[in-house]
Amino acid sequence: MADEAHSAEGGLSFHPLDQFEVHRLFGEGPIHWYTITNVTMWMAIAVVCIVLLLVIGTRKRAVVPSRTQSVAETLYGFVYTMVEDVTGKDGIKYFPYIFTLFIFILISNFLGLLPMSFTTTSHIAVTAILAFAVFFTVTIIGFVKNGAAFLGLFWVSSAPLALRPILAIIEVISYFVRPVSHSIRLAGNLMAGHAVLKVFAGFAQVGFIIAPVAILGVVAIYALEVLVSAIQAYVFTILTCVYLKDALHPSH
Amino acid sequence: MADTAVEHGAEAGGAGMPQLDFSTFPNQIFWLVVTLIVIYFILSRVALPRIGAVLAERQGTITNDIAAAEELKQRAQEAEAAYEKALVDARAEAGKIVDTAKADIQAELDVQLAKADAEIAAQTAESEKAIAEIQAGAADAVKAVAKDTAKEIVAAMGGKADAKAITAAVTARMKG
Numbered sequence: 001m002a003d004e005a006h007s008a009e010g011g012l013s014f015h016p017l018d019q020f021e022v023h024r025l026f027g028e029g030p031i032h033w034y035t036i037t038n039v040t041m042w043m044a045i046a047v048v049c050i051v052l053l054l055v056i057g058t059r060k061r062a063v064v065p066s067r068t069q070s071v072a073e074t075l076y077g078f079v080y081t082m083v084e085d086v087t088g089k090d091g092i093k094y095f096p097y098i099f100t101l102f103i104f105i106l107i108s109n110f111l112g113l114l115p116m117s118f119t120t121t122s123h124i125a126v127t128a129i130l131a132f133a134v135f136f137t138v139t140i141i142g143f144v145k146n147g148a149a150f151l152g153l154f155w156v157s158s159a160p161l162a163l164r165p166i167l168a169i170i171e172v173i174s175y176f177v178r179p180v181s182h183s184i185r186l187a188g189n190l191m192a193g194h195a196v197l198k199v200f201a202g203f204a205q206v207g208f209i210i211a212p213v214a215i216l217g218v219v220a221i222y223a224l225e226v227l228v229s230a231i232q233a234y235v236f237t238i239l240t241c242v243y244l245k246d247a248l249h250p251s252h
Numbered sequence: 253m254a255d256t257a258v259e260h261g262a263e264a265g266g267a268g269m270p271q272l273d274f275s276t277f278p279n280q281i282f283w284l285v286v287t288l289i290v291i292y293f294i295l296s297r298v299a300l301p302r303i304g305a306v307l308a309e310r311q312g313t314i315t316n317d318i319a320a321a322e323e324l325k326q327r328a329q330e331a332e333a334a335y336e337k338a339l340v341d342a343r344a345e346a347g348k349i350v351d352t353a354k355a356d357i358q359a360e361l362d363v364q365l366a367k368a369d370a371e372i373a374a375q376t377a378e379s380e381k382a383i384a385e386i387q388a389g390a391a392d393a394v395k396a397v398a399k400d401t402a403k404e405i406v407a408a409m410g411g412k413a414d415a416k417a418i419t420a421a422v423t424a425r426m427k428g
Contacts, residue, residue: 017268017269017270020270020271021270022270022273022276022279022280030275031276031279032278032279033278033279033281033282034279034282035279037276037279037283039276039279039280039283039284040283043283043284043286043287044287046287046291047287047290047291047294050291050294050295050299051294054294054295054298054299054300054303055294055298055299055302058299058302058303058306061302061305061306061309062306063306063309063310063313065306069306072299072303073303073306073307076300076303076304076307077307095300096292096295096296096300097292099295099300100288100291100292100295100296101288103291103295104287104288104291120280120284122271123270123271123280124271124272125271125276125277125281125284126280126281126284129281129284129285130284187271191271
C-alpha cells in the first residue's frame with residue numbers, strides 16, 4: 001500500500017502505522033521481554049509526568065492551591081466522586097487501583113499526542129493487560145465478597161421465569177466479552193486517530209492546494225484526538241467502576 | 253524503498269499492524285506491569301494520601317470558617333436586637349417624659365385658671381357691688397328728683413303737697 005502511494009504520487013510516502021512500531025532504543029537485535037524499547041521510554045516518561053503532576057505539584061500542601069496542585073486535586077476529586085457514585089461507599093478502598101489505571105491511561109494518551117511520540121495505549125497488548133487485570137480482579141472480588149451469590153449477576157430475577165435461562169446465557173456471554181470490548185475500545189480509538197493524523201500529515205506533503213486543507217484537517221483531527229484521549233481514559237475508568245459495582249452488588 | 257517496505261512488512265507481521273506483532277508483546281507487557289506497579293506505589297504511598305489530606309484540611313478550614321461566620325452573624329443579630337430594645341426603651345422613656353410634662357403643665361394651668369377665675373369672680377363681685385351702689389344711688393337720686401318734681405307739679409296744680417303722700421306714691425311707683 002505504501003509502495004502504491006509512493007509510485008502514484010512520486011515522492012509521496014504514507015507510513016501511518018510506523019509510529020506504532022516497537023523498537024530497541026540501544027543497539028541492534030531481537031526484542032526480549034526485558035529489552036529497553038521505546039515502550040519503556042514512553043512509559044517512564046508517563047511515570048515522570050505523573051510524579052511531576054501529583055507529587056511535585058502538591059509538595060507545598062497549600063490550602064489555597066497552585067495551578068498544578070489544583071489540577072491534581074481536580075483529577076483526584078473527579079475519580080474519587082466517580083468511584084463513590086458508581087460503586088458506593090464500599091468501593092472507596094479500590095480507589096488507588098482505579099486512580100492508577102485512570103492516570104496511566106490519561107497521561108499516556110496525552111503523551112501520545114506529542115509529535116514523534118509513541119502511544120503506549122494504542123497497543124492491544126497494553127490495553128488487553130489492563131482490561132484483563134480489571135476482569136480477573138473484579139471476578140475474584142465478586143466471588144470472595146459474595147461467594148456463589150455472585151452468580152446471581154447472571155440470573156435476572158426480575159425477568160419472567162421462562163426467559164431467565166436465555167437471559168443468563170446472554171449475560172454470561174456479555175460478561176466474558178467485557179475485557180475484549182474494554183481493551184479494543186481504547187486501543188482502537190487511539191490507533192485510528194493517530195493513523196488518520198499521519199495520513200493527513202502525509203497529504204500535507206502533496207502541494208499548495210491540498211496541503212492547506214490537509215493541515216487544517218490535521219488541526220481538526222488533533223483537537224478531536226485531545227478530546228478522545230480524555231474521554232477514552234474516562235470511559236475505561238467508569239467501566240471499571242461499573243464492573244466493580246457488579247462484583248460488589250451482584251443482585252440486579 | 254523496496255527493501256524498507258519488505259523489512260517493514262516483516263517487522264510488522266500480519267496485516268502490517270505493529271499492534272499484532274506478537275514478538276513485542278512480552279516486552280510491552282513486562283514494562284507495563286513495571287510501570288503500573290511503580291505508579292501504584294507512588295500514588296498510594298505519597299500522592300493520594302497527600303491530596304486527600306489537603307482536601308480534608310481545606311474542607312475543615314471551610315467548615316470552621318462557616319461556623320465562625322455563623323457565630324458572628326448571631327452576634328450581629330443579638331447586637332441588633334439590643335439596639336432595637338434600647339430604641340423601644342428610649343421611645344417609652346420619651347413618651348413618659350412627655351406625659352409627665354403634659355400633666356405638670358395641665359396642673360399648673362389648672363392652678364392658674366382657678367386663680368384667674370377666683371380673681372375674676374372677686375372683681376365681678378366688686379363690680380356688681382359698685383353697680384348696685386350706683387344703682388341704689390341712682391334710685392335715691394331719682395326718688396329725690398321724682399319727689400321734688402311731684403311736689404312742684406302738685407304745687408303748680410295748685411294743691412298743697414303732702415310730703416308724706418308724695419313720698420309714698422313715688423316709692424310705690426318706683427317699685428312697680
